[in-house]
Amino acid sequence: MAALKGSVLRPFAVLLFVCQIEAQAEDLYAYGEYLSGECLTCHRLDESAGQIPAIFGWPEDKFVEILAMYKHGARENAAMRNVAASLGDEEMAALARYFASQTPKESAQ
């Protein structure tokens, strides 16, 4: 079985970082959609908020600003700071784009 290692079972070994695709709106949205998965372990996509607020429907620039506050320590929550530490400018922009477009009704799905 070990022989399989490095061949068919390692698809990502043959994956290339794509440089030819256009950094278009759909790509940014698609990237935001992928990244949003990790937010939704803690943030619900509906109105019920509790101690972890809902995060859809923000203006994009404001959303990025808030994420930067966690990243740079202006907001203190340790869990959310750890999340923000892993986000670069592209990630923040993509997340802002994706969550700006979400509404609670759509998200019931």
Next chain:
Amino acid sequence: MTNRTMTRRDFGSKVITVSAAAAAASLAAPAVLGAAKARVVVIGGGAGGGTVARYVAKGSDDIAVTLINDSPTYSTCFFSNLYLGGFRSFESISHSYDTLAADYGIEVVIDRAAGLDGNGRTVTLANGDTLNYDKAVVAPGIDFKFDAIEGYGPDAVETMPHAWQAGAQAKNLKRQLLDMEDGGTFVICPPPNPFRCPPGPYERISMVAHYFKSYKPHSKIVVLDAKNKFSKQKLFEDGWARHFPDMIEWLPLDITGGVKAVDVASNTIITDDEKFQASVANVVPPQKAGQIAQDAGLADESGWCPIVPETLASLQVPNVHLVGDAIIPGDMPKSGFSANSQAKVCAQAILAELASKQAFKPRFRNTCWSLITTDDSIKVGANYEATEEKIAKIEGFVSQADESDEVRAQTAAEARAWYDAITADIFG
């Protein structure tokens, strides 16, 4: 906006193509090319399997997803300690698959998967039915090494519950705690590493202590640990000293030599030199990946399943992915949060291969909250990435010992909000 100034290269660096892999998959999976939908069969509808099923189903209309679970309801282990402590009802930690079936078009099969044939790409159910798959996801959680502690076989779990799988076992332990006389001794035996939920035994001790303090204040807790240190130890010990002075005696491996045997008839736990007579015994034995993973050849000699970090593909059987407690998770702990996080990376790899969806650089995260008492909760967490050899930790955080009561209460509220979010993310 940052995205307007982004160059192709910047954005491209986050995107990976799966064209070669997709091509390989199409050869292996003719269904992709023909009229029939590609088939994904998920074994295990828990934190890992439920999430994979939901994310694959919502990611593509061209994939038929079947989710197999051996019970029609799933009770979470997470927050089962709060149920023991009297903070949560059993109903509030139990979930059905109705939404996954109704809103996501997932075919939910309630039965035990009895076997998986990697060559024929089939899963056989206990009822004899056979399901074909293009990709299988195996997420069965844990099973126990019943040969590790003399006398603690499958028959012992009724008298000395592990309560390390929720449902009937958690109810059993709760009933025993309710029936116990004040002044009794609760003996808990946390397992050796690696095991499901590293802070779990210590949160359980806290929750039982909380219950004793309110209702059975003359009772004691003895901890016969298979380890010499444990997760968030300083924080737990500090909390125990503040909330439950003189109630809990923690005996590390070096002192007792570990649990060697049990005598079910007398509810006694036996270490190198001592016998501990328990009023209620909670023995959590050493663990391994769920039995189906062992039977299908997915586990290695460690008892756990090796995977490709970027895709959660099995290193042992082609066209099978694994998520959750059953895998060798690199630096990640075995938790519901981790299982849910791995599931999203796994779903994206499957969507890339079967539905030619774009795949991005895999990212993983874990956060574990533990309740010490009503409004005193601590947390630990980290970000992880896929390297060539494992899922590797990047940066993490942990609660501090000197935090204010207000921060601890906020952390407890945060945990409750997290529970609602993750269960919605798993079960829809």
